[in-house]
Amino acid sequence: MRIPFTKMHGLGNDFVVLDARAQALPPINGDIAAALADRHTGIGCDQLVLIEPSGNADLKMRIFNHDGGEVEACGNAARAVGLLVGGELTIETLGGTIMARPDAAGIAVDMGEPRFDWDAIPLAYAMDTRAMPVGWDMLESPVAVNVGNPHAIFFVEDLSAVPLGQIGPVIEKDPIFPQGINVNVAQILSRDAIRLRVWERGAGLTRACGTGACSTAVGAMRRGLVDRKVTVSLPGGDLVIAWDEDTPERKGRITMTGPATIAYTGSFDWGAYA
Numbered sequence: 001m002r003i004p005f006t007k008m009h010g011l012g013n014d015f016v017v018l019d020a021r022a023q024a025l026p027p028i029n030g031d032i033a034a035a036l037a038d039r040h041t042g043i044g045c046d047q048l049v050l051i052e053p054s055g056n057a058d059l060k061m062r063i064f065n066h067d068g069g070e071v072e073a074c075g076n077a078a079r080a081v082g083l084l085v086g087g088e089l090t091i092e093t094l095g096g097t098i099m100a101r102p103d104a105a106g107i108a109v110d111m112g113e114p115r116f117d118w119d120a121i122p123l124a125y126a127m128d129t130r131a132m133p134v135g136w137d138m139l140e141s142p143v144a145v146n147v148g149n150p151h152a153i154f155f156v157e158d159l160s161a162v163p164l165g166q167i168g169p170v171i172e173k174d175p176i177f178p179q180g181i182n183v184n185v186a187q188i189l190s191r192d193a194i195r196l197r198v199w200e201r202g203a204g205l206t207r208a209c210g211t212g213a214c215s216t217a218v219g220a221m222r223r224g225l226v227d228r229k230v231t232v233s234l235p236g237g238d239l240v241i242a243w244d245e246d247t248p249e250r251k252g253r254i255t256m257t258g259p260a261t262i263a264y265t266g267s268f269d270w271g272a273y274a
């Protein structure tokens with residue numbers, strides 16, 4: 001049996017997207033996702049994205065990291081799915097229901113409310129998540145934020161001096177983060193601009209991370225380093241992140257705006273992966 005797929009990316013964070021709404025697909029597990037994501041023997045991607053029917057939203061988006069682990073959220077994939085399906089969409093994820101809509105700058109996604117409680121990150125034990133009293137070599141006192149998935153954000157003077165490829169995997173698997181962590185290293189450029197690199201849990205260095213941009217912007221706002229709307233520049237390009245003030249009607253929700261791209265479509269032989 002051949003299974004159709006769409007190869008997409010958000011600022012170079014690339015996805016193999018499978019759509020199980022029209023045509024039922026055989027069950028996808030972590031091993032199959034990792035085999036499809038392999039850049040040498042599979043199709044190759046940072047994340048495999050599976051679109052399924054949903055009982056309480058327009059669709060369900062499941063996300064598997066490059067290593068096959070199923071995770072709660074992916075900001076760039078939300079924009080990709082928004083582009084692929086079109087229109088205004090509610091998207092059910094393990095991290096909560098989010099909303100995507102077309103925008104002049106690409107796709108805008110309401111990513112929901114960030115969480116800051118230590119057990120919502122989650123961390124191994126109670127501590128201040130605005131400045132965690134921990135450090136790894138030159139990286140110290142991160143902000144911890146959960147935007148559907150867990151992130152630690154380190155603010156540094158010079159981003160280019162950080163060997164993220166070496167230190168990222170160590171922090172990702174530190175027992176202080178019982179579910180692992182996405183590692184963000186950020187340099188504040190001005191009140192409305194941040195430079196960011198991300199070591200993603202289960203995927204390594206990526207060209208861009210949407211939830212990383214959201215959590216970094218919110219972490220910087222929480223520390224009073226930037227205003228409520230910032231441009232986050234990643235190796236693959238820019239995302240604009242806004243975090244609403246809390247109001248009685250609407251809690252502080254994050255909006256992420258940026259491009260998404262369809263690279264090509266194809267199909268693969270299910271028998272080679274099952």
Ligand SMILES: N[C@@H](CCC[C@H](N)C(=O)O)C(=O)O
Binds near residue numbers: 013071076200209211
């Ligand atoms: N690339 C994504 C995040 C994908 C999941 C992440 N690696 C995790 O394990 O939580 C994004 O654009 O947000």
